[in-house]
Amino acid sequence: MESVTKRYPDGTVAVDRLSLDIPDRAITVLVGPSGCGKTTTLRMINRMVEPTEGTILLDGEDLQRLPVTTLRRSMGYVIQNAGLFQHRTILDNIATVPRLLGWGKARSRERAAELMGRVGLDASLAGRYPYQLSGGQQQRVGVARALAADPPVLLMDEPFSAVDPVVRKGLQDELLRIQDELGKTIVFVTHDIDEAVKLGTMVAVMRTGGRLAQFASPADLLSDPADAFVEDFLGADRGVRRLSFFPSAGLELVTDAVVPLDAPAARLAASGAPYLLVTDPDGRPLGWGEPRDLIAGAIVPEGLLPYGRPFVPGTDSLRAALDCAVLSPTGWAVAVDADGRVSGVVSQQAIGEAIRSAHAAGRGDVAEVAEVAP
């Protein structure tokens, strides 16, 4: 996008001299408060809104050169409430663009059925009508419909903001999975900075008046906000949020403090840790106990302190590890493997050290993060 402006006849400027280089085969998120022109920007890409000034180029070619319907059929379009056609079955909704492109009915439906699988919809829903589906399922249909003709570009306008947080998380994870498989060029509009940071390869923060405040990767955005507006928009906990980009694999796990239910007295006394994590015979966590309260051979699982939510080193980030430690009544986080067996425990202090060294390795803002790490 080169210096694109949208001015309405009444003089309102929705987008002001916006220049943006949207990377191929990656997710670019446009984020900002209401009225910042993010949706207008998105809608100028498929010419639902025509720019007043400036040009938008796709692979070097001016969008204005293509017939508008041809252009739109080459770009998937997903909107907030899915916008499904109530009178058509799920399968026929998804087959919309192939049918517009003149594919045969059978081939279009075959393709639609294939996409239902791709977006995680059960094949039994094919003959249902939109009103029979939940909001989350409808939104999956919306995504499938947008992908049906395999367009290189996908435009998504607040697609997940009308569903509840649990369903939203599922849809976000699904989008990332689909993107891993398909590698589309996605432009995604949201007002939710957490969603932007989670999904975006690049994030464009826009401010009221349709101006670009910052265009950066999520990690850079969190570590170096361009100005007070971006910093404020990122929220007070951006230091903690940034930990999402650091892996927890490097944490040094303590195994001395992990004891099986049938541990002998000598083993209970040996570790010297203030708390011991007791596991069942399979190695799964049961709870925390103080060494002086634990009597060898007579440990009652019900008498132990809850161990909170464990994290998986390697899969989860430092943010997840820190969260576990903060939530744990003992201040220690429990690390488990993919099968849920305890691989060790780690203290808040050790996590704090890991955060400091992660920042030292990057060019982080140590002082700020150190505040939240005890």
Place this chain on the structure above:
Amino acid sequence: MNVLTYVHAFFADGAHWQGYDGIPRRLLEHIGYTLLALGLAAAVGLPAGLLTGHTGRGGNAVAFVATAARALPSFGLLVLIAVGIGIGLLPVMVPLVLLAIPPILVTTYEAVRSVDPSPVDAARGLGMPEAGILFRVELPAALPLVLSGVRSAAIQVVSTATIAAYVSLGGLGRYIIDGLYQRDYEKVAGGAALVALLALATLALFWGAGRLAVSPGVRRR
């Protein structure tokens, strides 16, 4: 004797079921006037309603036409035109068509206007041409309301088509007018009952049409 016995006597008389003034012939004439007037009104009202509803332009004009046409007295118009150009089908059709246009036009306009905007936005964004949006997205969603507009027009025309008999034409109005003139109240009651039955049959017809034409996804069952 009450009305029901008049009606019963009328239907029981075998002479009323055959010949030039028989029930089948008068019924067919009545249905013919109704279909012609409704067809002409739909040919004007449906395209105008769909177009104004889709573009959102001309809403004021639609409201004006509706109010103006509703104020026209059908019978007065019939007499006026008959006096002006003589009797025939035209003086009957003008008031009937003018009676039927407003419900069709206004309901169609409102029906298309009130379609959920998000599927329309999605269709446009996916590259559907405007005509496709109107006929394949808006109309199927608006169809129950559009049909209800045509239905109320049809009911009004069925009951008002009796005026055709005033200008020497046929239809079920013949029984009412002739019956009044001849003081044959069996005939009047019988004719009125037939008009009422035809109106009920029209209702049933539209109910069936709705079942067939409206997608289960829109009917929600």
